[in-house]
Amino acid sequence: MNDLDYLKLTGFSKLAYKLGHFFRGIPKGFAGFLKGVGRFFVKLFVGIGSEIKDVCQTFVQGDWKTKMSYLVMGFGSFARGQWGRGLLFFLFQTIFNIYMFMPNAEFSGCYYLGKLSTLGTVATYREGRKTVYGDNSFFILLYGVLTLFFILAFIYTWRMNVKQNKLSEQILKSGKKLKSTKDDLKSLADEQFHKTLLALPTLGVTIFTILPILFMILVAFTNFDATHQPPSKLFTWVGWDNFHQLLSSDSASYGGTFGQVLLWTLIWAFFATFLNYFLGMMVAIMINKKGIKLKKMWRTILVMTIAIPQFVSLLYVSKMFAADGLINTYLMQWGWISSPIPFWTDPVWARVTVIVINVWIGIPYLMLIATGILMNIPADLYESARIDGANAFQMYKKITLPYMLFVTGPYLLTSFTGNINNFNVIFLLSGGKPLSLELSGNAGYTDLLITWLYKMTVSDTNYKLAAVMGILVFLVCAVINLIVYNMIPSVKNEEDFQ
């Protein structure tokens, strides 16, 4: 179908065409993804191969300083007068060696690496009055991962060290001078400035985000839970058992509950995103309408909900809706209802209430965003529409809405995934309640995946299932992102904005 045919279609069949197009695109997108993964691995292996080749060549062709550097990192740099670089290389190697082969075996990298395959065999136990210390699966896993990180970093640095030697030789051969340590330091504020700026953030993210995430991904394949708490009870690898337990639908598994919670999470994210979006836009349009006075005051009143910490406002609001809270007692005093409305005890009421209260939280943000964008819509569009006789609703449908949707496409996406992980609102308002016997694993009717994960971690200490759930939440977000990213043109090309 070409563009002209498409334009001839009516509104409904346009939508149908788009949807059809979208679903037909899924297999293609999936294939593209797989191809990308395949290409990545091919590239990786080819890359590793050529690196090894280069390392061997450098060794054969290099002088004795270079050859010596293969054993003692930084030797070449020292010998050629670049003591700053040499010192760094040498220090790194020393620290690495000490960590890996420490005399006190309990703390060395090799010890943890060796135990990684079993996660420890001897539990700590008491013999009479004496405590006999054994292995600790938790630390074996944690430091095992850390050690693997360290080894990778070492290989990378060692490779850099070799490359450095090759380069230095070439530079000296061509009769130029090598950079002195002073030049190196200077370049950190200039050509290499990005390294200076990124050093600390990268370190922080590696230790406090990447390492814990990898650790938890691995925990998903162990039986680390309330009955396997090291050091007295060790845990070990169990393969895909946990995924099976969470997803399969036997009576002993969590499959049914997981399906329900996932469904509610998606419903919640949908309403929390789009209801807020449209209502927030309405409020923004009302406030910004010509002839409305005190614009700043209305805006400030709404913005109050952003300013006040959520644990104050949401906890208070949640108490307002309690059975003995203000709303119920006043409604009863006025004689509108005879018994309290079960805001937090009836599944349907609770779900509706959290969505409605979330509108209260969400409208101000959207109002601010929409205000900024509405001001950017060229006024002459409206002027010409008015001359053509369009009414307010038509103008909204044909001008405001398409413009807003186009500009805020990426925002809608991030806010959708943000709402899947919207912990605060649910946790502070309902705490996931009401609970039910029909749901297993302590889940309640308003629990999102993320609050369920929290419950599993904190109240059930069921770390293995929490880890599996975390991975599944990631997969859900990643799939949604992948699909939508390919549909929105404005996020694809970053440089276009500049």
Added chain:
Amino acid sequence: MSKKNEIPEVDIVIDHEAGVIREVKPTNLRSKAGHERRVNGSIYTLLVIISIVWLAPFVFLVFQSFRSYLTENGGMVAYLLPKKWSLDNYTWLLTDEKSNFLRWYGNTLLIALFCSVIQTGMVLSVSYTLSRLRFKGRKLIMNVVLVLGMFPGFLTMITLYFLLKQLGLTQEGAIPGLILIYCASSGMGYYISKGFFDTIPKSLDESARIDGATRAQVFMKIIMPLAKPIVIYTVLMAFMAPWGDYVFASYVAFGSEPNYNVAVGLYRWVNVNDYQGYFTRFCAGGVLVAVPITALFLALQKYYVEGVTGGAVKG
């Protein structure tokens, strides 16, 4: 708009039978103005209702915080206005021996101050680097951060807890521990300020480089002065976040009451302790937390709006 340019608001009707164009009678025009007035009137009504709904909880909160603890019930009651207005709850919070409120307040303030300095430094260096400098691995870093961001934050909570425990930064050491955790990964939240840096023309950097400035000098002397709005936005966000964190703070400080932050302390009053007795105290504490934060926020509202709208449009 000057009077001369104004288009007269006249509707035109074509009379096909007579073959002439007629202006609509003035009565119609007047009804149009009336229509406009009615629309505005209903908008005002809606806005007033919205304002009431939005402000009501906060007004109620303030009312209840002034209910006397000594002569009335300290829990939830079926009426709104206190029978006797008093400062009982506030004096208890601030002066009573059993109240740790001031301590919690100080803890949170300390965390917030440290975070606002360190996080701002982190976020600005990451966003500046990714926006202005071109180097190998830049795309890779952005993609890795994108992927990491899709993992739910609480997944790593226990690991972080044990990491902190190894460093001795839980319970008694909860304050430095929390600062460390809040700041360590803060570089990942670079999107909004990167969007801001992207809008500063590149020619500024280039001319400064031609004049012999190093990249560090360009960053400190040229870009930073221009980035005032985004710096204020980042500081504001970093300062406000610790006041609301309950989950991780309660996990790290568990069992060591003097090291709670306000969110943990007050939450426990409402949900864990006998909240019937502590409800009005919670309200008073909430007011004491909310007033300064809100004042600060409203004073710097302009920068917040710039940051949020910029971030949403750029994605």
